[in-house]
Amino acid sequence: QKEVEQNSGPLSVPEGAIASLNCTYSDRVSQSFFWYRQYSGKSPELIMSIYSNGDKEDGRFTAQLNKASQYVSLLIRDSQPSDSATYLCAVNMIRSGYSTLTFGKGTMLLVSP
Amino acid sequence: DTEVTQTPKHLVMGMTNKKSLKCEQHMGHRAMYWYKQKAKKPPELMFVYSYEKLSINESVPSRFSPECPNSSLLNLHLHALQPEDSALYLCASSQDAGDTYNEQFFGPGTRLTVL
Numbered sequence: 001q002k003e004v005e006q007n008s009g010p011l012s013v014p015e016g017a018i019a020s021l022n023c024t025y026s027d028r029v030s031q032s033f034f035w036y037r038q039y040s041g042k043s044p045e046l047i048m049s050i051y052s053n054g055d056k057e058d059g060r061f062t063a064q065l066n067k068a069s070q071y072v073s074l075l076i077r078d079s080q081p082s083d084s085a086t087y088l089c090a091v092n093m094i095r096s097g098y099s100t101l102t103f104g105k106g107t108m109l110l111v112s113p
Numbered sequence: 114d115t116e117v118t119q120t121p122k123h124l125v126m127g128m129t130n131k132k133s134l135k136c137e138q139h140m141g142h143r144a145m146y147w148y149k150q151k152a153k154k155p156p157e158l159m160f161v162y163s164y165e166k167l168s169i170n171e172s173v174p175s176r177f178s179p180e181c182p183n184s185s186l187l188n189l190h191l192h193a194l195q196p197e198d199s200a201l202y203l204c205a206s207s208q209d210a211g212d213t214y215n216e217q218f219f220g221p222g223t224r225l226t227v228l
Contacts, residue, residue, distance in 0.1 A: 031213045043203055043219045044156065051214055088155055092213060098168050099144075099207070099215040103155035 002027040004091050006104035014112055019076040021107050023089030026070065032092040033065060033072045034101070039085045048074060079111045116140075117220035119204050125226045128194060134223045136187040136204030144210035145187040146217065147179060148203040156203055156219075162187060163210040194227045201225075 003026045013019045021035075032051050036044035050056045050063040050072065062075040072091075076083055089104040117138045126132050136145065144163050148156035161169035162181045176198075178190040187204055201224055205217040 032215065034216065036219075043201070043222045046216060046218060049214075049216055092215060094213065096169060098161055098163060098210045099213060100158055100161065100169065101156075101217060105155055 002091075002093055002102055004089055004102050004104040006087075006089050006107050008105055009108040010110045011107055012110045012112065013079050015079060015081060017079050017111075019079045019083065019109055019111070021074040021076075021087050021089075021109065023072045023074075023091075023104055024070055025072070025089075025091045025102075027091065027093055027102075028067075028070065030091045030093055032099075033063075034090040034092075035061075035063060035072075035074045036088040036090060036103075037085045038088055038106070044088055076109075079109075081111045081113050084109055084111050117204055117206050117218055119202075119220040119223050121223060122221065123224045123226075125228065126191070126194065127228050128196075130194075131190070131192045133191065134189040134202055134204075134225075136189075136220055137185055138206040138218075138220075139185060140206060140218070141184075142206040142208055142218075143184060144207045144215070145181065146205040146207075147187070147189055148205065148219075150201040150203055150222075160189075161210055168210060191225075194225075196227050199225055199227045 035048040038044045048063040064073045086106040088106045090101040147159040150156045160179045180188040204220040207217045
């Protein structure tokens with residue numbers, strides 16, 4: 001069973017701090033990795049995609065990938081209360097020749113003013 | 114326009130009713146997906162359509178019947194549902210389901226309650 005693991009949290013950080021969200025995956029052949037943000041009662045919103053080892057930055061968000069360690073992370077700098085949400089790590093897995101996403105259970109982030 | 118739309122936003126139905134969920138995208142994507150999400154759980158894949166053909170069915174009960182009338186539209190027909198089918202139903206689309214680097218974009222979802 002291919003799995004994606006995340007700490008469920010909640011991860012609590014003060015406003016302005018760096019939030020660090022982690023994810024591990026079991027399928028060594030996975031090539032693409034995604035972070036989705038989901039506010040309570042809303043649908044998942046894609047915020048970062050990463051395909052190569054190293055860091056990828058987009059505004060206050062930095063995704064990090066280490067394929068050897070099968071580890072993906074998301075850093076949120078200068079955290080804001082509006083960042084409070086559940087963050088879903090998703091890993092692309094090929095099934096029957098088609099690209100599908102396997103999601104972790106999500107980490108709830110709480111940013112306090 | 115990076116938007117996937119879904120109707121209705123909310124649906125309440127009895128166990129003997131027949132209803133349909135609708136999804137539409139105008140991004141020129143050729144892959145569309147149905148997911149089911151229960152409270153405090155991640156989305157679970159139900160169906161994948163690639164180039165308007167059903168490509169993956171995750172052993173979903175036959176009371177859920179998907180349909181892809183054209184490349185922009187995806188329907189989910191519901192019949193004889195059970196209360197445990199109550200969930201948020203999400204539609205997503207992506208450029209090409211055969212592409213490894215395949216970003217999926219979700220619609221707002223339909224909140225379904227089965228009485």
